[in-house]
Amino acid sequence: MFIHKKAILFFLLSSFLLLSACSNNVTSGKNEKTDTSKTAQTTIETEELKANIENEEWVIIDTRSNDAFNGWALDGVERGGHIKGAVDFSASWLLVETDKKEEKLTEVLKNKGITADKKVVLYDANGKDAPAVSEYLKSEGFKNIYQYDVKEWAANKDLPLESYPNYEMLVPATWVNDLVANNNDGNPYKIFEVSWGEEAPDYKKGHIPGAVHINTDEVEEGPVWNRLKDKELEKFALNNGITVDTTVVLYGSDSMPAFRAAVILKYMGVKDVRVLNGGYASWQAAGYEVEKEVNSKESVASFGDVVPANPEYIIDLPEAKEILANSDTSTLVDIRSWDEYIGKISGYDYIEAKGRPAGAIWGHAGSDSSNLEDYRSIDNTMRNGSEIFAMWEKDGINPENKLSFYCGTGWRAAEVLFYADVLGLENISLYDGGWNEWSMDSSNPVEKGEPNKN
Numbered sequence: 001m002f003i004h005k006k007a008i009l010f011f012l013l014s015s016f017l018l019l020s021a022c023s024n025n026v027t028s029g030k031n032e033k034t035d036t037s038k039t040a041q042t043t044i045e046t047e048e049l050k051a052n053i054e055n056e057e058w059v060i061i062d063t064r065s066n067d068a069f070n071g072w073a074l075d076g077v078e079r080g081g082h083i084k085g086a087v088d089f090s091a092s093w094l095l096v097e098t099d100k101k102e103e104k105l106t107e108v109l110k111n112k113g114i115t116a117d118k119k120v121v122l123y124d125a126n127g128k129d130a131p132a133v134s135e136y137l138k139s140e141g142f143k144n145i146y147q148y149d150v151k152e153w154a155a156n157k158d159l160p161l162e163s164y165p166n167y168e169m170l171v172p173a174t175w176v177n178d179l180v181a182n183n184n185d186g187n188p189y190k191i192f193e194v195s196w197g198e199e200a201p202d203y204k205k206g207h208i209p210g211a212v213h214i215n216t217d218e219v220e221e222g223p224v225w226n227r228l229k230d231k232e233l234e235k236f237a238l239n240n241g242i243t244v245d246t247t248v249v250l251y252g253s254d255s256m257p258a259f260r261a262a263v264i265l266k267y268m269g270v271k272d273v274r275v276l277n278g279g280y281a282s283w284q285a286a287g288y289e290v291e292k293e294v295n296s297k298e299s300v301a302s303f304g305d306v307v308p309a310n311p312e313y314i315i316d317l318p319e320a321k322e323i324l325a326n327s328d329t330s331t332l333v334d335i336r337s338w339d340e341y342i343g344k345i346s347g348y349d350y351i352e353a354k355g356r357p358a359g360a361i362w363g364h365a366g367s368d369s370s371n372l373e374d375y376r377s378i379d380n381t382m383r384n385g386s387e388i389f390a391m392w393e394k395d396g397i398n399p400e401n402k403l404s405f406y407c408g409t410g411w412r413a414a415e416v417l418f419y420a421d422v423l424g425l426e427n428i429s430l431y432d433g434g435w436n437e438w439s440m441d442s443s444n445p446v447e448k449g450e451p452n453k454n
Contacts, residue, residue: 042146042147043146043147043148043149044121044146044147044148046148046152046153046156046159049083049121049148049153050159052119052121053083053084053085054085057117057118057119058118058119058120058121059087059112059113059114059115059118059119059120059121060083060085060086060087060121060123061086061087061088061089061114061120061121061122061123061133062082062083062086062087062088062089062090062123062124062150063089063090063091063122063123063124063129063130063132063133064090064091064123064124064125064126064129064150065090065092065172065381066088066090066277066278066377066379066381066382067170067171067172067174067175067277067381068080068082068125069081069082069086069088069090069384070163070164070167070170070277070382070422071163071164071167071168072167072168072172072175073154074125074172074174075124075125075126075151076125076151077125077150077151077154078151078154078155079154079157079161080154080161080163080167081161081162081163081167082161082162082163083123083150083153083159083160083161083162084160084161084162086123087112087113087114087384088112088377088384089108089109089112089114089133090129090377090379090381091124091128091129091130091132091133092285092379093105093108093377093378093379094132094133094136095285096378096379098378101378104378105136105378106140108377108378109140111387112384112387114137116140116141116142116143118144119144119146120137120142120144120145120146121146121147121148122134122137122145122146122147122148123147123148123149123150123153124147124149124150125149125150125151125154127149130147130148131147134147164385164422164423164424165422165423165424166421166422166423166424167422168274169273169274169275169418169421169422170274170275170276170277170381170382170418170422171249171274171275171276171277172276172277172282173276173278173282173283173285173286173288174286176191176208176249176251176276176283177286177288179191179247179249180208180209180210184247187247188243188245188246188247189246189247189248189249190212190240190241190242190246190247190248190249191208191210191211191212191249191250191251192211192212192213192214192240192248192249192250192251192258192261193207193208193211193212193213193214193251193252193280194213194214194216194250194251194252194257194258194260194261195213195214195215195216195252195253195254195257196215196216196217196257197215197217198215198217200213200215202252202253202280203294204292204294205292206290206291206292207280207290207291207292208251208280208283208288208290208291209289209290209291210291210295211251211295212240212295212296212297213294214240214250214261216257216260216261218236218239218240219233219236219260219261219264220260220264220409220410223350223436224409224433224436224437224440225409225410225436226316226410226432226433226437227264227267227314227410227432230268230307230308231307233264233268233307233308234268234303234307237265237268237270237300237303237307238299238300238301238302238303239297239299240297240299241297241298241299241300242265242270242300242303243270243300243302243303243304244269244270244271244303244304244305244309245271245272245304246270246272247272247274248262248265248270248272248273248274249274249275249276250262250265250273250274250275250276251275251276251279251280251283252279252280253279253280253281254279255275255276255278255279255380255415256372256411256412256414256415257411258275258276258279259275259411259414259415259418260410260411260414260415262274262275262414262418263313263314263414263417263418263430264314264414266310266313266421267308267310267311267313267314267430268303268307268308268309268310269303269305269306269307269308269309269310275418277381277382278379278380278381279380281379281380282379282381312429313429313430314429314430314432315404315429315430315431315432316431316432316433317433317437317438319404319429319431320332320357320404320406320431320433320438323402323404323431324357324358324359324360326402327359329401329402330401330402330403330404331361331397331398331401331402331403331404332357332359332360332361332404332406332431333360333361333362333363333397333403333404333405333406333413333416334356334357334360334361334362334363334406334407335363335364335365335372335405335406335407335412335413335416336356336362336365336369336407336408336412336435337365337366337367337368337369338362340354340356340365340369340408340435341356341360341362342356342448342449342450343355343356343446343447343448343449346408346435347368347369347408347435348369348408348409348436351408351435351436351439353435353439353440353446354448355435355439355446355447355448356435356446356447356448357406357435357438357444357445357446357447358445358446358447359445359447360406360447361395361396361397361451362395362451363392363395363397363405363416364391364395365407365412365416366412369407369408369412372412372415372416374391375388375415375416375419382419382422383419385419385422385423388419388423389423399420399425401427402427402428403420403425403427403428403429404428404429404430404431405417405420405428405429405430405431406430406431406432406433406434406435407434407435408434408435408436409434409436410430410432410433410434413430413431413434414430417429417430
């Protein structure tokens with residue numbers, strides 16, 4: 001009986017060693033489903049990671065939140081931002097509920113160059129994000145997976161971390177929660193849920209504690225849907241208790257209206273305008289308190305500056321024409337769907353004309369006039385800035401040029417302008433009237449069809 005037990009023990013030990021040997025094999029590059037028990041999963045030292053950052057056979061992945069990637073120092077890291085050369089694949093993306101999720105995640109892997117034939121380094125700062133992404137990649141056939149604690153990298157100031165110059169314009173839910181809990185250390189602040197309509201159904205379902213509803217009709221009017229006149233905008237600010245020194249935080253179930261209001265407030269001269277990255281969904285995902293009480297607006301007597309204090313941030317038709325006339329140093333960037341840009345559709349039920357201002361360059365957007373997938377990650381946070389620049393370069397948009405963004409009536413373009421600001425671009429603006437205004441005057445030159453690349 002004793003010999004029989006020894007034989008069993010020998011068999012189990014041999015099997016374990018055999019599985020361990022298999023786990024260290026590198027994949028052939030085929031993206032086949034694999035038994036996760038045979039997958040290598042180990043940690044990597046800082047020096048080895050540093051030595052392979054530029055190795056094309058390796059891919060370094062930041063699995064933390066988009067906010068941490070952008071520049072926020074979260075989860076106890078000494079410095080914010082991402083390791084130079086890293087791509088982003090947030091563990092939170094795996095939890096998003098969306099149509100065709102698997103197809104979208106597969107497309108994300110492809111676009112970011114995350115392939116099973118490479119050695120993959122996943123890093124986080126909480127010990128949870130990297131393992132979650134690791135399990136997903138193993139299910140997709142990845143074998144050579146390493147994990148790393150980015151706190152070690154951040155603690156060494158000689159190792160480079162990249163942050164967007166104005167990353168603080170996009171705030172994480174944790175920052176907003178601290179703002180509310182600490183009352184902004186006594187400094188004036190306001191939180192607004194922004195959406196169209198006085199009824200505010202999304203706001204009434206639940207909102208961030210203390211938040212007040214802003215109806216987009218408070219800042220723009222038809223039929224062009226340009227911003228209100230400066231005097232009216234000043235009244236809007238006073239009515240909502242906003243001064244040049246107020247920290248203003250904007251969000252919504254759909255972030256687009258919040259970005260629209262944010263750009264107008266920056267144009268007016270408010271110095272500290274923030275937008276909740278990922279919108280209300282990010283607040284809910286964090287599990288923070290929600291209230292349903294309708295909060296009243298609290299007015300102030302003075303804005304504190306002449307409106308607009310930042311007039312170059314939003315331009316009108318004459319300036320848009322000047323940009324088109326100086327195409328060597330300036331670019332009018334079309335933030336609409338491809339079908340809108342080439343004149344196949346107008347994109348709006350109240351805009352009949354189709355086409356684009358002659359000379360405008362397509363800057364991507366999304367599937368239709370209500371979406372902006374090309375600039376957002378799967379959880380509706382801001383897309384990786386390097387990918388935005390690469391997208392622009394492919395279509396001939398030079399970030400060094402004077403850039404003015406437009407869409408149909410200003411919402412989509414406002415969001416992209418805000419992202420460009422986050423990325424540190426200067427000499428940028430919103431062409432407020434957009435295609436709606438341009439198409440109203442038949443004397444304005446219009447193009448249709450695919451642009452001539454010659």
